[in-house]
Amino acid sequence: MRIAVLGGGNGSYAAAADMSEAGHEVRFWRPNREAFAPVLETGRITLKDAQGRRDVAIARPTTEIGEAVAGADLILAPVPASAQIDLARALAPHVADGQTIYLPPGTFGSYLMTKVMRDAGNRADFAIAETGTLPWLTRKHGPAEVAITTRATRLPTGVFPSRLATPALAAVSAAFPGAIEPIEDALSGALMNAGPIIHPPLILMNAGPIEHFDRWDIHNEGTQPSIRRVHGALDAERMAVREALGYGVPHFPLADHYETSNWMYGNLAHDKLVASKDWHERLNLKDHRYLTEDVKLGLAFLVSVCRWAGVPSPVAAGLLAIAGAAAGENFFETGRTLDGLGLAGLSKAAMAQLLAEGLPA
Helix, strand or coil: CEEEEECCCHHHHHHHHHHHHCCCEEEEECCCHHHHHHHHHHCEEEEEECCEEEEEECCEEECCHHHHHCCCCEEECCCCHHHHHHHHHHHCCCCCCCCEEEECCCCCHHHHHHHHHHHCCCCCCCEEEEECCCCEEEEEEECCEEEEEEECCCEEEEEECHHHHHHHHHHHHHHCCCCEEECCCHHHHHCCCCHHHHHHHHHHHCHHHHHHCCCECCCCCCCCHHHHHHHHHHHHHHHHHHHHCCCCCCCCCCHHHHHCCCCCCCCCHHHHHHHHCCCCECCCHHHCHHHHCHHHHHHHHHHHHHHHHCCCCHHHHHHHHHHHHHHCCCHHHHCCCCCCCCCCCCCHHHHHHHHHHCCCC
16 A cells, blocks of 8 residues: 655654555655654664564655655555645645645545645545544654554544545544544544544643743643543543534543543553653743644534534633633634634535535535
C-alpha cells in the first residue's frame, strides 16, 4: 500500500516509521528542508518502542507534497488542527478522485479542509476521515528519532462525506488493521476527539505549577482526583451532545483511559505514558498545543456544537472562558466553532445531509 505521511511532528514521525516497518511504501513529506535534513540524507528514522531501538528505512522522504500524494492509497496527516488550513491549501492542487485523507484526530477538520480545498479549486471526489486520538502515544527524541510508548487498539472513525465511507474505511483499515471502528459520520468522529476532554483541565488546573517549575508532568503529578472529577464532568457533556444528536454507543468515556482496558489505547496506557517520563517536560502555557489546539479549537468546537444542539455545557464553556482569560483571548470568537465555519444556522436535517453528501464540486 502506498501511504503519504504529512507533517513534521511527533505523530508524523511515528506514522512514517510504523507504516514503513509494516511494509507499506511511505512517501514522507515535510516542507522544512533544514529540519528534515537528517531524514532526507539518510532515508531513515530511528524508532524506539517496547521491542527496542532500530533504524527504519523510509521509501521516499520529500519536501514536495505533490510527489508524496501522487497515487497514494492513503494520505495520513497527523498534524495539529491548527495546521489544517495551510495543509489543505498545499494539498488542493494534488488530491485526486478516490483518495482518502486520514486526520487522527480531526476536530472537524474533515469539513474545514474540504471547504478550503474546494475554495482553492479542487473538484475531486475525495474523502476525509477523522478519529478520536493520535494512534500513538509518542515523542520525538531527536531530528530523526521517535519513541512510541504505546499504539492505539481502537480508533472510532467517521468519514466526510459519509457516502464515501466504505472505500475510505477500507483504505484506513489497511493501514491500521483491526483497530478501525466505523462510526456514523465526521461529526461523530469529531465528538470522539479525546484531546479537548483530557487536556483543557490538565493545562488550566496546572497553570500555576507550569509557570513556576522548570519542568512538569501534567499526566503524572498534574493528574489529581480533583482534575479527574472535572474530566468526568466535561466528558459527560461530550457524551450528552452525542446522544442528543443520535450518535450511538460506545461513546468511549474518558474514564476507561484511566480505569479499564477498553479505551482507544488499550491496557495500562496511562501507566505506560507516565512510566516513559517523556511527558515530564518544559511547558509554555500560552503556546502549548493543549491550549492552542485542544482548547482554542477543540473545546471551542465542542461548546459550539452543544449550543447548536441545545445541550447545556457549563463545564466546557467555563473552561473555555477561563482559558481565554488566562491567554488574553476570546477563544469562542477566535477558535473553531460552528459559527465560524458558517454552519451554526443549519437545521439538524441540513447538517445530516451535508455530512452524508459533502460539499459540491
